[in-house]
Amino acid sequence: MQPDSQQQSPATDWDRIAHTDAFKDLMAAKARFIVPAVLFFMVYYFALPVLVGYAPDLMRREVIGPVNIAYLFALSQFFMAWIVAGLYMRAASRFDDMAKKILDRGSK
């Protein structure tokens, strides 16, 4: 194991990379995806306990036979999570390309 003081190589010019347009573009692109994605899934998720707690009559309404809105909404959370994860994977491969370009330029 190595101690903390050796974690970064002194030769790397972090500041210079941080000030390149390419790096700023990467950060902006990430924020454009991640911030709305996090807000969306948080709102979608917390809508469930909030509605279950404060609108119990609505959530008790049966839609398919005895299956009520509460159960269907809970079930939909699984698909919501998978879809958001899938969209992130697509976006992230774009971020990987951007990061790779920054690193290739940095090593020259």
Place this chain on the structure above:
Amino acid sequence: MSAPLTMFLVFIAITLGITMWASRQSSGASAFFAAGRRITGWQNGIAVAGDYMSAASFLGIAGIIAFQGYDGFMYSVGFLVAYLTVLLIVAEPLRNTGKYTMADVLAYRLSPRPVRAMAAISTLTVSTFYMIAQMVGAGTLVALLLKGSGITYNWAVTMVGILMVAYVVFGGMLATTWVQIVKAVLLMGGTFLLSILVIAHFHFSLGEFFDAVSHVTDGGKVVNFLTPGLRYKPPYGALDLISLGLALILGTAGLPHILVRFYTVPDAKTARVSVVWAMGIIGTFYIMTTFLGFGAATIVGKAYIAKNGGINMSAPLLARNLGGDMFFAFISSIAFATILAVVAGLTMSASTSFAHDVYENVIHHGKQQSHADCVLVARITAFVVGAVAITIAIVLGPTFNVAFLVGLAFAVAASANLPVIMLSIFWKRFTTEGAVWGLATGLIGSLALIVASPSIMGIDGPTVALAARHLIQAKPLFPLENPGIVSIPLGFIGAFIGTMMSRVDDNSEAKFTELEVRANTGLGSEQATAH
């Protein structure tokens, strides 16, 4: 009954075989603590799923759904959606900036000794909470399964403890990872079979199944188990549900034994792929808890379960009802395997934290210690942690629902760990004092609220059995079972006030740029070891 015993022994033999194989593979610290960072994406994904689907998921959630219907399913939903926090916010920066533990990320910018010491305390607390739940599950399970064979709850707990120490001491992270993979595959297979049997019981008709679920006989009355609110009742039920949701969503990204898994892969991209694999497996599993829990409620019945092993035994009893004694033994062995694997993972992360954070960086001021010394310290920690967990689980006894106990571990993780992880990644001004205060207020706040909650405090009538009595006989000081809604903001506020009260830390701010570049590009991150 020798079938269950045989099955136990077969699984134990397989896992010990893996451990021996792994002990010949690993050499050096990176191999012991991070499996050489050579685990692939899908392997790590299955291992994350294995680490995560604990006794709480298989025994606990099935039990809560069987007893309290829909409200139990809220655990299933939260446990999966939580991985979006891990995927979108934590996994990649953590992999790129850390080495062996969660504290690496904090120590990157901040003064290493105080933050590592606090983070290690928090890691050990969360792991112990989590472990107690697993031990309680194992104890009840074995006591029920081997009834009459002389193996009691206490013996079962001790056995689990000894095995988990063996995996970690001899096999390290590589053995732990493979034990998780084997267990995850078994657990998925068993749960799938059991779900099919439940649907078959209702003549392969989901309509018939849900009809039964909406007409469960409970205490002489017909109750619709699909209706929310059977567990979380007014006046505080809604708040308790939101509080639980917060702890689940934010707690997963602060669980030390899940976070360490992202150091076993070669890079951030693989860490991301492994989260997605884990989400696929975990989500499928939690959807199936519908069949386990509601199946137990409709086919076995709450009254029978309560008399034969209690709430945590709903899934195994369902298996016995549908598939007979052999299937019961099979499902119980899987549950036991699940517990063993999770406990090994927890011990591993606790040992790593102690060796890397406390021994090397706090006691030896970050001076590099020999690989052999670090691994030795980790092995000794595994012994100590094992002994402590065995003792607490025996003292506590088999009363609490294990999903509920794990929910509390999530609350502690969400309150203490997540705020400081997020702030050290995203907040330039963050200081050492802020991290220490955040960890301390989150940890102490969540623990204090748990003690003051209705699960610990309450006045029992004279008819309540001794084992079921509240630990403190007084009116609860805090009305919610789940502390998250108060303790998570406390963690953030503690970190914020601690930071604002301290002077601007130039080193921390300068290193923030470095951390940002490294977290987002992977430049300078820990590499996989060569073959």
